[in-house]
Amino acid sequence: MGKIIVIGLGPGNPGSLTREALGHLTSGCPVYFRTMRHPSARYLAGKTLKYRSFDHLYEKSESFNSVYRLITGSLIKAAKQRGTICYAVPGHPLVGEATVEKLRLEAPRRGVKVKIVEGLSFLEPIFTCLGIDLLDGATILDALALDSLKEPVKNHLILAQVYNRRLASRVKLSLLELYPADYPVKIVWAAGMPGQQVVNTTLCSLDRTGDFNHLTTVYLPPYTGRITGDLIEVMSRLRSEDGCPWDKKQDHQSLRQYLVEEAYEVVAAIDSGSDGELMEELGDVLLQVIFHSQIAKEENRFDYYGVVNSIVAKLIRRHPHVFGEGFAENPAQVKILWEQIKVNERGSVKPSKRIEVDQGLPALLKAYKIQKKAAEMGFDWPTVIGPLDKAREELAELEEACRSGIYSAVEEELGDFLFTVVNLARFLKVNPELALGKTIAKFHERFSYVLEKVDESGKQISEFSLEELDKWWEDAKKIRKIRK
Numbered sequence: 001m002g003k004i005i006v007i008g009l010g011p012g013n014p015g016s017l018t019r020e021a022l023g024h025l026t027s028g029c030p031v032y033f034r035t036m037r038h039p040s041a042r043y044l045a046g047k048t049l050k051y052r053s054f055d056h057l058y059e060k061s062e063s064f065n066s067v068y069r070l071i072t073g074s075l076i077k078a079a080k081q082r083g084t085i086c087y088a089v090p091g092h093p094l095v096g097e098a099t100v101e102k103l104r105l106e107a108p109r110r111g112v113k114v115k116i117v118e119g120l121s122f123l124e125p126i127f128t129c130l131g132i133d134l135l136d137g138a139t140i141l142d143a144l145a146l147d148s149l150k151e152p153v154k155n156h157l158i159l160a161q162v163y164n165r166r167l168a169s170r171v172k173l174s175l176l177e178l179y180p181a182d183y184p185v186k187i188v189w190a191a192g193m194p195g196q197q198v199v200n201t202t203l204c205s206l207d208r209t210g211d212f213n214h215l216t217t218v219y220l221p222p223y224t225g226r227i228t229g230d231l232i233e234v235m236s237r238l239r240s241e242d243g244c245p246w247d248k249k250q251d252h253q254s255l256r257q258y259l260v261e262e263a264y265e266v267v268a269a270i271d272s273g274s275d276g277e278l279m280e281e282l283g284d285v286l287l288q289v290i291f292h293s294q295i296a297k298e299e300n301r302f303d304y305y306g307v308v309n310s311i312v313a314k315l316i317r318r319h320p321h322v323f324g325e326g327f328a329e330n331p332a333q334v335k336i337l338w339e340q341i342k343v344n345e346r347g348s349v350k351p352s353k354r355i356e357v358d359q360g361l362p363a364l365l366k367a368y369k370i371q372k373k374a375a376e377m378g379f380d381w382p383t384v385i386g387p388l389d390k391a392r393e394e395l396a397e398l399e400e401a402c403r404s405g406i407y408s409a410v411e412e413e414l415g416d417f418l419f420t421v422v423n424l425a426r427f428l429k430v431n432p433e434l435a436l437g438k439t440i441a442k443f444h445e446r447f448s449y450v451l452e453k454v455d456e457s458g459k460q461i462s463e464f465s466l467e468e469l470d471k472w473w474e475d476a477k478k479i480r481k482i483r484k
Contacts, residue, residue, distance in 0.1 A: 002079030002112040005029070005086045006093045006100055008119020012193045012215055014043040016120045024086050024117060025049065031086045032075060034099060037214050038090045039193065064098070064144070072102040079112045090214075092121035096142055096160055122160060125192025126217055132156050136222075143167055143218070146174040152223035159218040162187075168207040171218060179203055179220070186219040231286070232304055235294045252292060259288045260362070267437060317341065365433045367422040375426070387424040394420045449476035 010016035137155030181204040269277040293304035320326030425432040
């Protein structure tokens with residue numbers, strides 16, 4: 001049975017090599033260096049040590065994964081042939097060494113033992129150089145693994161092995177999605193070595209500051225802005241024993257109206273075209289999600305992270321054309337795929353003979369949705385002539401009910417007419433809720449102009465005739481057209 005002794009070379013200074021490491025490296029066993037681009041490796045090579053390195057694989061292979069796979073295979077093969085070999089890697093063998101991770105999985109399966117000889121990692125000199133207390137908390141990532149960073153971090157952020165300017169540019173672009181352009185950054189070269197350097201810069205200038213090599217580390221101080229966790233913490237405090245009396249009193253039922261109102265305010269903000277308003281209103285909707293999640297957490301039902309896990313899993317499951325092997329190249333195909341997935345998720349459950357619609361929806365939106373579902377089942381007009389004729393028919397019946405003077409008949413026929421108008425809107429692919437919202441906003445703008453004119457006159461609105469008020473109304477319409 002072969003054996004691989006994995007040895008940590010430390011952060012770079014040969015003086016940081018441990019006695020155990022030096023003992024193995026000078027014992028006469030075959031030595032394999034992952035790379036000679038390390039001061040300690042070059043120092044040992046100068047001591048007439050017989051060795052091999054894997055630098056040539058980095059130059060020939062198409063990806064790092066293929067390099068790691070080839071290194072792992074070569075080491076296992078050598079250990080089987082030669083008994084015991086040494087494999088020397090920069091820093092600590094268990095800090096950022098993908099080949100070591102692969103060896104620990106693959107070698108035992110193939111009858112080869114693995115022994116780890118510790119070495120200082122690059123982190124200890126970095127902490128000393130920057131004056132960081134590790135107990136304050138630190139997020140440590142390989143510069144090639146920034147996809148795992150989903151939001152700014154509230155502790156020290158250390159990015160290792162920013163080995164060239166191209167990678168520095170990739171790091172900058174990834175971080176700019178989370179941090180402001182002027183966020184402070186420190187670039188550290190050769191930490192713990194005689195030539196150690198630290199340069200202060202900003203995120204937007206990261207890839208334009210100095211040279212980069214395998215001993216380059218990038219540091220960002222703790223983020224001081226707000227993240228999702230802060231919102232969860234604030235809501236928890238508001239609901240706590242010493243929190244806000246109003247917030248503590250709320251439950252799912254009492255909050256229902258606010259969720260609906262906030263959703264409509266988002267729509268209004270979108271129509272206004274104001275980014276500031278939209279950002280604020282989206283925050284109000286997010287608050288409702290956090291609020292309901294906090295209430296559920298207090299009742300040991302679920303929490304915010306359960307909500308996130310559920311929707312992420314659902315999105316991935318229902319988008320196999322993006323995350324799997326499904327196929328859909330246009331919106332129509334996506335809709336077909338989505339409905340098929342929903343059917344599969346329901347399994348053998350028989351389809352309901354009733355149309356399921358959320359009873360908490362506003363009447364206009366509920367009518368729209370129930371008509372849409374009926375149309376999907378085949379109950380629909382063949383052309384737009386059908387709903388237009390039906391609207392005229394219902395309007396005539398409403399006029400007749402008005403002439404009768406019977407309130408119940410008027411109410412019923414008015415409901416029928418509104419329902420038919422909603423159906424016409426659906427057929428024309430217009431959301432009646434949004435269309436009515438725009439008309440309300442238009443009315444509000446014009447009537448506000450009329451009120452301004454009345455106010456300028458110094459009279460009461462009741463002192464003007466309808467014709468006089470209508471003139472200002474028409475003026476408001478003209479002003480709107482000019483603005484457009």
